[in-house]
Amino acid sequence: MKGLTGTKNILNRTDLRIAVLDLEASALGFGSYPVEVGVALIQPAGHPIRTWSAMIRPTEAWLSNGLWSPASAGVHGISLETLGQQGYAVEHVCDWLNNLLGSKTIVATDAPRYDQDWLDTLFKAASREQRFTLYDFEMLTGGLGPDQYRQLVYLLERDQVPHRAGPDALRLASKLMEAHRGYPPRSEPLEHPPGGGPLAK
Incomplete structure (x- = not known):
């Protein structure tokens, strides 16, 4: 999948799974860590986009040595108290992402540099290996014609960014399609991770 070719008509291919991923974080810059992850799984025509998100409970190392920005918290609206009460353990979040996405899903984001850094932080904290590759969202637009691309830009510009991981991923996926x-x-x-019940905390 890392050597993916033939992306011009990627949205028309039925042999590929496509997902949009988004992360919210504690801050921007060195020492920041992910606080929420969201996924929007694009289905074939006639089927709904499947969405899921989870807040991530900070590890002790993140709380002790990480960077927390009140300005960032003001944007996504997630407090440290809420993360402590409602967040999921990093190990469970990583396992869920790997089980859902695996190595055969094209996973795209509109901020690949930041989001990959935060995924690296997440998977390192969980002592897990990330089994999916993150691509730039622009790769998914390669099959759009000029009018379709202008329509995508128009749809995104008139739709306010929610600044929550699940709704942000859904916004990109739904406007693209x-x-x-x-x-x-x-x-x-x-509602539930693949092959199991509700995600354990």
Whole structure:
């Protein structure tokens, strides 16, 4: 998958799984860490986009040595207290992401440099290996015609960024597919991780 070719018509291919991923973080810059991850899994035409997100409980190392920015917290609206109460352990989040995405899903984000850094921080803290590759969201737009691309830009510009991981991922995925197919897709939550019940805390 790392040597992916033939991306021009990627949205028309039925042999590939495509997902959009987003992360919210404690701050911007060195020492920051992820506080929420969201995924929007794009389905074939006629099927809804499946979405899921989870807040991430900070590790003791992050709390002791990491960077927490009140300005960033003001943007995403997630407090340290909320993370401590509702966040999931880093190990469970990494296992869920690997189980859902694996090595055969094209996973895209609109901020690959930042999001990969935060994924590195997440997987290192969990002593896990990331099994999926992160691509730039722009790669998914390669199959759009000029009018479709302009429509995508228009749809994104008029739609306010939620600044929460799940809704942010869904925003990108749904507007991409609306521009591609000509109508807004349905969406529904992915309630449980693959092969199991509710994500354990």
